[in-house]
Amino acid sequence: xxKYTIGPMPEPLEPRxxxxxxxxxxxxxxxxxxxxxxxxxxQPLLPDRRIAGPAVTLAxxxxxxxxxxxxxxxxxxxxxxxxxxxxxxxxxxxxxxVTVAAKAAGAxxxxxxxxxxxxxxxxxxxxxxxxxxxxxxTTRLYDLGGAMNVTISCGGVAVNxxxxxxxxxxxxxxxPRDEAEAEADAAIARQARGLATQEKVKxxxxxxxxxxxxxMVLKGLE
Numbered sequence: 001x002x003k004y005t006i007g008p009m010p011e012p013l014e015p016r017x018x019x020x021x022x023x024x025x026x027x028x029x030x031x032x033x034x035x036x037x038x039x040x041x042x043q044p045l046l047p048d049r050r051i052a053g054p055a056v057t058l059a060x061x062x063x064x065x066x067x068x069x070x071x072x073x074x075x076x077x078x079x080x081x082x083x084x085x086x087x088x089x090x091x092x093x094x095x096x097x098v099t100v101a102a103k104a105a106g107a108x109x110x111x112x113x114x115x116x117x118x119x120x121x122x123x124x125x126x127x128x129x130x131x132x133x134x135x136x137x138t139t140r141l142y143d144l145g146g147a148m149n150v151t152i153s154c155g156g157v158a159v160n161x162x163x164x165x166x167x168x169x170x171x172x173x174x175x176p177r178d179e180a181e182a183e184a185d186a187a188i189a190r191q192a193r194g195l196a197t198q199e200k201v202k203x204x205x206x207x208x209x210x211x212x213x214x215x216m217v218l219k220g221l222e
Contacts, residue, residue: 005148030170055160056071072105078106082152095118102127103127
């Protein structure tokens with residue numbers, strides 16, 4: 001059996017869909033969708049960032065980052081590298097050097113189901129990253145094997161190569177490619193309605209009256 005498995009690179013995200021997703025908040029989709037959201041333990045390292053793009057998936061074992069270094073040379077502009085650490089929460093596979101390489105490749109960002117390191121260098125590179133916090137113990141090139149562009153698990157969610165990642169300050173959402181545009185359209189419409197409601201509240205309307213909550217409560221008191 002070969003030590004490494006590497007599948008084909010996924011198709012880029014259509015510019016039309018990308019533009020819509022960049023207007024979409026994960027928390028808006030969270031009003032109706034309950035699958036595809038990674039655990040909230042995976043948090044952004046940079047504030048006020050949003051990325052959307054196709055998942056390039058990677059699964060690498062505990063102390064080893066050999067395949068990660070190779071994968072960085074395959075990334076294309078707009079790709080999002082999603083890393084399954086196969087249960088390891090001790091070793092930081094992603095630091096300053098990896099960040100510079102991913103940024104140079106034009107990657108939109110990275111998602112790591114484990115810790116990162118070199119926070120200052122990540123901030124200086126301005127590469128949006130989501131992970132399970134920080135750790136000082138790093139990986140090495142131990143040549144232990146791994147897999148790229150296969151189905152992985154990240155943040156409790158199955159991620160297929162080419163699935164669409166939407167990540168912002170609220171969390172990370174994995175969408176099947178054929179559902180991404182419809183979800184973005186629905187979210188944009190809901191966000192517009194939400195802004196209109198906020199303006200009414202600022203003008204003196206009561207949120208409970210507008211949402212119907214007050215009617216429900218008064219009926220419950222009968």
